[in-house]
Amino acid sequence: MRTDTGLLATLTDALGKDAVLVDPDVTGSYRRDMMPLAPHGAPLAVVLPGSAEEVQAVVRACAAAGVPIVPRGAGSGLSGAANAIEGCVVLVTTRMNEIVEVDPDNRLAVVQPGVVNLDLRGAVEKHGLFYPPDPSSYDWCTIGGNLSTNAGGLCCVKYGVTTDSVLGLEVVLADGELLRTGRRTVKGVAGYDLTKLFIGSEGTLGVITQATLALRPLPQAPGTLVAAFPSVAAAGVAVSRVVREGVVPSLMEILDSTSIAAVEAHLKTELGAGSGCAALLLCQSDSGGEQAGRELAAIEQVCRDAGADLVHSTFDPAEGAMLLAARRAVLPALEEYGTWMTDDVCVPRTRIADLIAGCERISAEVGLKVAVVGHAGDGNMHPTIIYDASSEDEFARANQAFHDILALGLSLGGTVTGEHGIGKIKREWLAREIGPVGVRTHRAIKAALDPGNLFNPGSMFDLS
Amino acid sequence: MRTDTGLLATLTDALGKDAVLVDPDVTGSYRRDMMPLAPHGAPLAVVLPGSAEEVQAVVRACAAAGVPIVPRGAGSGLSGAANAIEGCVVLVTTRMNEIVEVDPDNRLAVVQPGVVNLDLRGAVEKHGLFYPPDPSSYDWCTIGGNLSTNAGGLCCVKYGVTTDSVLGLEVVLADGELLRTGRRTVKGVAGYDLTKLFIGSEGTLGVITQATLALRPLPQAPGTLVAAFPSVAAAGVAVSRVVREGVVPSLMEILDSTSIAAVEAHLKTELGAGSGCAALLLCQSDSGGEQAGRELAAIEQVCRDAGADLVHSTFDPAEGAMLLAARRAVLPALEEYGTWMTDDVCVPRTRIADLIAGCERISAEVGLKVAVVGHAGDGNMHPTIIYDASSEDEFARANQAFHDILALGLSLGGTVTGEHGIGKIKREWLAREIGPVGVRTHRAIKAALDPGNLFNPGSMFDLS
Numbered sequence: 001m002r003t004d005t006g007l008l009a010t011l012t013d014a015l016g017k018d019a020v021l022v023d024p025d026v027t028g029s030y031r032r033d034m035m036p037l038a039p040h041g042a043p044l045a046v047v048l049p050g051s052a053e054e055v056q057a058v059v060r061a062c063a064a065a066g067v068p069i070v071p072r073g074a075g076s077g078l079s080g081a082a083n084a085i086e087g088c089v090v091l092v093t094t095r096m097n098e099i100v101e102v103d104p105d106n107r108l109a110v111v112q113p114g115v116v117n118l119d120l121r122g123a124v125e126k127h128g129l130f131y132p133p134d135p136s137s138y139d140w141c142t143i144g145g146n147l148s149t150n151a152g153g154l155c156c157v158k159y160g161v162t163t164d165s166v167l168g169l170e171v172v173l174a175d176g177e178l179l180r181t182g183r184r185t186v187k188g189v190a191g192y193d194l195t196k197l198f199i200g201s202e203g204t205l206g207v208i209t210q211a212t213l214a215l216r217p218l219p220q221a222p223g224t225l226v227a228a229f230p231s232v233a234a235a236g237v238a239v240s241r242v243v244r245e246g247v248v249p250s251l252m253e254i255l256d257s258t259s260i261a262a263v264e265a266h267l268k269t270e271l272g273a274g275s276g277c278a279a280l281l282l283c284q285s286d287s288g289g290e291q292a293g294r295e296l297a298a299i300e301q302v303c304r305d306a307g308a309d310l311v312h313s314t315f316d317p318a319e320g321a322m323l324l325a326a327r328r329a330v331l332p333a334l335e336e337y338g339t340w341m342t343d344d345v346c347v348p349r350t351r352i353a354d355l356i357a358g359c360e361r362i363s364a365e366v367g368l369k370v371a372v373v374g375h376a377g378d379g380n381m382h383p384t385i386i387y388d389a390s391s392e393d394e395f396a397r398a399n400q401a402f403h404d405i406l407a408l409g410l411s412l413g414g415t416v417t418g419e420h421g422i423g424k425i426k427r428e429w430l431a432r433e434i435g436p437v438g439v440r441t442h443r444a445i446k447a448a449l450d451p452g453n454l455f456n457p458g459s460m461f462d463l464s
Numbered sequence: 465m466r467t468d469t470g471l472l473a474t475l476t477d478a479l480g481k482d483a484v485l486v487d488p489d490v491t492g493s494y495r496r497d498m499m500p501l502a503p504h505g506a507p508l509a510v511v512l513p514g515s516a517e518e519v520q521a522v523v524r525a526c527a528a529a530g531v532p533i534v535p536r537g538a539g540s541g542l543s544g545a546a547n548a549i550e551g552c553v554v555l556v557t558t559r560m561n562e563i564v565e566v567d568p569d570n571r572l573a574v575v576q577p578g579v580v581n582l583d584l585r586g587a588v589e590k591h592g593l594f595y596p597p598d599p600s601s602y603d604w605c606t607i608g609g610n611l612s613t614n615a616g617g618l619c620c621v622k623y624g625v626t627t628d629s630v631l632g633l634e635v636v637l638a639d640g641e642l643l644r645t646g647r648r649t650v651k652g653v654a655g656y657d658l659t660k661l662f663i664g665s666e667g668t669l670g671v672i673t674q675a676t677l678a679l680r681p682l683p684q685a686p687g688t689l690v691a692a693f694p695s696v697a698a699a700g701v702a703v704s705r706v707v708r709e710g711v712v713p714s715l716m717e718i719l720d721s722t723s724i725a726a727v728e729a730h731l732k733t734e735l736g737a738g739s740g741c742a743a744l745l746l747c748q749s750d751s752g753g754e755q756a757g758r759e760l761a762a763i764e765q766v767c768r769d770a771g772a773d774l775v776h777s778t779f780d781p782a783e784g785a786m787l788l789a790a791r792r793a794v795l796p797a798l799e800e801y802g803t804w805m806t807d808d809v810c811v812p813r814t815r816i817a818d819l820i821a822g823c824e825r826i827s828a829e830v831g832l833k834v835a836v837v838g839h840a841g842d843g844n845m846h847p848t849i850i851y852d853a854s855s856e857d858e859f860a861r862a863n864q865a866f867h868d869i870l871a872l873g874l875s876l877g878g879t880v881t882g883e884h885g886i887g888k889i890k891r892e893w894l895a896r897e898i899g900p901v902g903v904r905t906h907r908a909i910k911a912a913l914d915p916g917n918l919f920n921p922g923s924m925f926d927l928s
Contacts, residue, residue, distance in 0.1 A: 105704045106812045128710055150653045161651060163660075164628065177901045185810040186842040187625060188879035189614045189664050190886060190897050191906055191924065196627075196660040200653050217710025240569045246592055246681025291755045346649040348570045378650040415652040422654060433654050437641045441913065442655055448912035449905065460655065 004044055004087075007065040011047055011089070014057035019095070021046040030072070030092060031084045034137075036341055036389070037399060038080020038424045043070070046090040052170060052178060052209035055091065059207065059454070060176040062089050068457050071203040073113065073145030076137035078342060079423025081149065081202040081459050091207060093144045099123050100210070107215045108167060108184060113144025113208050120213075129215040132159035135419070136328065147208050150200030152419030154327075157377025158250045158286075159216065161419065163199045170210035171198055174450040184212055197445075202421050203456040205449050220288025222250060224320035225296045227303035228277040228310040232256065235279035236353025238306035239376045242283075243349050247298045251284040251324075252377030256356055259330045259371040259384075266333030271326055277309065279356070281376060282327050284320065330373045331384065337369055339389040341398050345409030346380040346418030358408040359383045365404070366397040380418035381409075403429075422460045430461055468508055468551075471529040475511055475553070478521035483559070485510040494536070494556060495548045498601075500805055500853070501863060502544020502888040507534070510554040516634060516642060516673035519555065523671065523918070524640035526553050532921050535667040537577065537609030540601035542806060543887025545613065545666040545923050555671060557608045563587050564674070571679045572631060572648060577608025577672050584677075593679040596623035599883070600792065611672050614664030616883035618791075621841030622714045622750075623680065625883065627663045634674035635662055638914040648676055661909075666885050667920040669913050684752025686714060688784035689760045691767035692741040692774040696720065699743035700817025702770035703840045706747075707813050711762045715748040715788075716841030720820055723794045723835040723848075730797030735790055741773065743820070745840060746791050748784070794837045795848065801833055803853040805862050809873030810844040810882030822872040823847045829868070830861040844882035845873075867893075886924045894925055 011020045021027050022045050032040040044067060049055045062069050071091045072082035084090050097114035104127040111120060117138040120131050134153035135141055145151070147169070152161045159165075168182025181194040198205055229235040235254060242252065255263070257278050264271055271280060281303065285295040296313045303311045314320055334340045347355050356372045363370035366385075374381035383405050387398035406416045406429050416422075416429040431439050442461055446453075453463055475484045485491050486509050496504040508531060513519045526533050535555045536546035548554050561578035568591040575584060581602040584595050598617035599605055609615070611633070616625045623629075632646025645658040662669055693699040699718060706716070719727070721742050728735055735744060745767065749759040760777045767775045778784055798804045811819050820836045827834035830849075838845030847869050851862035870880045870893050880886075880893040895903050906925055910917075917927055 104708050105814045107707055150657070152651055152653075156651060160628075161653075163657065164624075173901070173905070177904075179901045179905055180899065181902070183810075183879045184812055185844075185878055185882065186813075187616055187620060187810045187839075187844045187882040189616075189625075189883055190879050190881050190890075190894050191902065192909060193614070193627065193660045193664055194902070194905060196657045197909075200657055217712065243571055244568050248681065287755070289755070289758075290753065291751070294753075346647075346651045348648055349650075350569045375651075380649075380651045414649055415647045415654050417654050418649065418651040419653055426654075430654050435644065437637070437643045438645070438655065438658070440641075441637070441643055441658060444912040445656060445661075445909060448908040 007061055007067055008045060010061040011045060011058060014061065015047055015049055015054050019048045019050065030090045033075045033077035033080060033082045035078045035080045035423070035425060036339065037402060038083050040080065040083035041086030043084040043090045044087050046092060048092045048095045050095045052172065055172045055207050055209050056176045056178065058089065058091055059172050059174065063174060063176065063452060063454055069454055070456050071207045073142035074140050076141040077145060077149060077421065077423065078344065079421040080425050081421050081423030081456070083424055085458065094142060096209065102127055104129060106184065109213045109215055111143055111211055111213060113142060113147070113211065115143045117141050117143060117146060124215050125218060128218045130218045131213060131215055132165055133162045143211060144208050147199050147211055148201065148203050149421045152380065154251050154253065154375060156375060157252050158248050163196050165214050166195055166199060166211060167214050168212040169195050169198055169208055171206040171208050173206050174452060174454045179206065182212065186214065202423060202460050204446060204460055205455060219250065219286035220292065221317055222284040222286040222320055223292045223296050223313060223315045224323050225283045225299055225311065225313040226323055227281045227308040229279045229308050230276055232279045232356045233353045234307040235281055238281060238303045238308065239352055240350045241302045241306060242299055245298060245302060247295050249283045249295065249299060249377060250286040253282045253327050254352065254374055254376035255280045255327065255330065256372040258369060259373045262333035262337065262371060263326050263329050266336060267326060267329055282323055330371065334371055334384055334386055337386045340384050340386055341402060342382050342384040343402055343405045344382055344417050344420035345405060345414050346378065347409055347412045347414035349379040351412040351414065352376055352379055352381065354412055355381050355408065359405060362401050362404045362408070366401045368394065368397055368401060370401060379414070424459055427461055471525055471531055472509060474525040475509060475522060478525065479511055479513055479518050483512045483514065494554045497539045497541035497544060497546045499542045499544045499889060500803065501866065502547050504544065504547035505550030507548040507554045508551050510556060512556045512559045514559045516636065519636045519671050519673050520640045520642065522553065522555055523636050523638065527638060527640065527916060527918050533918055534920050535671045537606035538604050540605040541609060541613060541885065541887065542808065543885040544889050545885050545887030545920070547888055549922065558606060560673065566591055568593060570648065573677045573679055575607055575675055575677060577606060577611070577675065579607045581605050581607060581610060588679055589682060592682045594682045595677060595679055596629060597626045607675060608672055611663050611675055612665065612667050613885045616844065618715050618717065618839060620839060621716050622712050627660050629678050630659055630663060630675060631678050632676040633659050633662055633672055635670040635672050637670050638916060638918045643670065646676065650678065666887060666924050668910060668924050669919060683714065683750035684756065685781055686748040686750040686784055687756045687760050687777060687779045688787050689747045689763055689775065689777040690787055691745045691772040693743045693772050694740055696743045696820045697817045698771040699745055702745060702767045702772065703816055704814050705766045705770060706763055709762060709766060711759050713747045713759065713763065713841060714750040717746045717791050718816065718838055718840035719744045719791065719794065720836040722833060723837045726797035726801065726835060727790050727793050730793055730800060731790060746787055794835065798835055798848055798850055802850045804848050804850055805866060806846050806848040807866055807869045808846055808881050808884035809869060809878050810842065811873055811876045811878035813843040815876040815878065816840055816843055816845065818876055819845055819872065823869060826865050826868045826872065830865045832858065832861055832865060834865060843878065888923055891925055
């Protein structure tokens with residue numbers, strides 16, 4: 001333990017006593033994220049640096065001591081990417097939470113990684129600006145975590161994912177040097193796109209200490225449409241036709257009958273779905289005025305043509321917010337049935353109905369409830385398995401369903417993760433999806449940028 | 465020459481005689497792109513593979529023989545990235561020009577690299593779809609070249625650059641293996657974003673043999689606005705205010721007085737600028753209907769407030785096309801004064817006026833005409849230097865102006881290339897922009913993916 005004692009002393013010297021946590025009762029809450037399936041270990045220490053310089057000091061000290069670093073933000077992740085490994089240093093970026101700059105004339109913001117997504121949204125809204133990425137945990141997740149996982153959300157169908165809103169990064173590399181990627185301009189092709197290489201790399205290549213983000217004009221207050229379908233297939237047809245007709249809603253979510261029933265019971269309300277409703281589509285347009293009316297009318301027509309039993313549009317903000325709250329209530333609602341474990345696959349938009357049908361089959365096979373909710377507009381589905389956490393058998397069956405859903409997603413031409421990431425639970429699936437040449441390429445890049453395997457070793461893929 | 469003879473025999477065996485060119489009279493036209501400043505050498509051979517398998521054969525043969533490969537498309541580049549180096553094999557992808565698939569329900573296309581940008585646009589338009597990237601050379605440049613340079617164009621202010629429209633790639637690596645990156649789904653975070661790493665890597669990391677592209681709904685016929693300003697500063701203020709007001713035009717171009725005079729003389733027409741016009745802004749909205757009217761009205765108001773002498777909007781397609789043709793005529797118009805050498809810097813949108821003023825100063829210093837035209841909406845400017853190609857002295861002064869403009873762009877917080885790339889003319893400037901840590905990171909990635917320095921060696925940066 002000589003090295004560890006030396007390391008702790010070095011860390012304390014660099015960061016101060018309050019920023020180096022070693023008491024297991026305290027460090028326990030930094031051990032894992034929100035994914036129950038993922039393994040986690042006990043960290044040697046949890047450090048909370050307050051600046052890029054302090055991050056550099058941590059990296060240099062850990063590199064010298066040969067102790068791995070697991071970077072993390074708030075811990076809202078769903079892949080175990082931020083889970084501690086035994087004996088590591090967990091580097092938490094939440095203290096670096098300054099919004100350094102908002103520049104309305106160039107429509108950009110410069111932020112530290114610990115800024116909470118919602119706080120950034122609020123800060124730029126004052127300038128009439130909009131930071132689109134809105135993962136479900138937007139009220140507590142941090143920008144640093146969003147960058148590391150390339151987080152998505154409900155906005156993606158119109159506004160893309162996190163990587164689409166980033167102009168540049170500041171990253172501490174494995175040798176402790178500070179790398180600046182990208183730029184403040186909206187265009188630029190000087191060199192490799194290192195910015196987008198670090199985004200989504202799940203803390204395996206470096207520690208992001210600052211980001212320059214591209215903002216958009218604040219959209220109009222949305223109009224909302226809800227459509228109830230007698231079959232999942234009919235809802236799937238509606239999604240494909242919306243895509244084909246060239247309508248781009250600002251939100252397009254799907255709930256299957258299990259999700260609908262859970263929400264209705266939880267909120268003690270009717271979603272207007274009625275009995276026999278197999279799937280609900282929830283769409284918004286934030287284009288404003290006549291344009292929003294045209295877009296919702298086009299979606300309404302598509303839904304009717306696809307066989308919707310009920311279609312309702314509203315421009316009443318309160319009613320729209322209520323419907324959106326129902327969508328966001330799916331996970332809390334499912335908690336009433338037991339513990340949830342949410343999966344994350346993305347399929348071509350034409351295959352959504354096949355995915356939901358496949359999940360019904362898997363649900364029957366494992367004998368557990370599987371509710372499907374997801375971002376229909378981009379085919380990113382979150383089949384959510386309900387199990388009794390106190391039952392080893394149910395946990396094993398939930399685990400089985402989780403992996404069966406990944407196989408199903410791949411078989412439909414999809415990917416094993418649309419937005420949650422690989423982390424510590426889908427490593428074998430990454431290898432299956434990208435193949436041996438893909439894995440070799442990942443290893444070569446990891447070895448080039450982090451030759452000592454300092455950052456988050458064993459997450460995403462193994463080095464050999 | 466033993467190795468070379470063996471290599472040529474191997475290449476001929478693999479590709480057939482017609483696809484391996486060695487006659488200097490024939491290979492001469494594959495020596496260089498459109499940038500007169502860039503060095504170029506004589507290739508050993510020019511090969512035109514017809515499939516990914518043939519590309520693999522070329523890569524394996526060249527790797528075995530230790531002969532470098534310079535990949536290229538049509539050769540419309542403006543950085544010398546595709547220029548031959550002495551004794552290399554130039555790998556031309558123009559024969560691989562199949563549009564493999566257009567999938568309207570998932571709004572994507574799968575194409576080979578040799579497809580001409582305009583041909584793809586036409587093919588998807590039949591399905592009501594739109595491939596946005598539109599570099600000036602769109603009627604002859606290829607998608608492979610667009611991918612390798614991360615090409616931009618006039619659309620970027622609303623629709624982004626090439627990388628924003630790519631879902632996945634197929635790339636032949638230095639060991640001859642075929643790597644598949646990305647996916648067919650609109651979202652996905654399985655592993656590092658290798659797709660965006662290869663995009664813009666200018667042929668230094670592999671040879672792209674196929675791409676899966678994201679398409680958009682075909683926009684509405686555009687409305688067009690032209691505004692004439694008594695000073696460059698006033699035009700600059702208008703651009704900043706449009707950004708701040710949250711208006712997103714589908715095109716926003718600026719022409720300085722030199723460009724305007726050249727176009728007016730060339731087309732023998734008045735652009736309506738009148739005497740004393742220092743800068744012209746040309747904007748479009750493709751939002752359609754009332755929305756387009758609102759957007760152009762907002763821009764019109766901003767231009768008037770900023771001091772425009774004349775503002776004119778039209779929804780007449782012929783008049784709009786005429787105005788756009790005038791913008792596209794700048795380079796041909798400048799040819800009447802001499803040879804042009806176009807630069808490419810991108811600055812924060814608030815600094816456009818400063819850039820144009822700086823170019824006027826540089827023009828006076830070197831005693832050469834410098835016309836500034838560019839994509840005002842994203843700050844990507846193309847100051848274009850006119851010189852007499854038969855005069856060594858003028859060429860040297862043009863070269864001086866070219867580099868002075870890069871220094872100016874950097875000093876304004878910009879980048880040395882917004883869309884043309886680094887290639888063989890801006891290597892020192894890349895190093896200056898990204899600094900030693902950035903260069904080291906580039907070298908590490910290049911060495912990891914191309915340890916033998918097979919692909920386009922010496923382009924973008926040197927390995928040591």
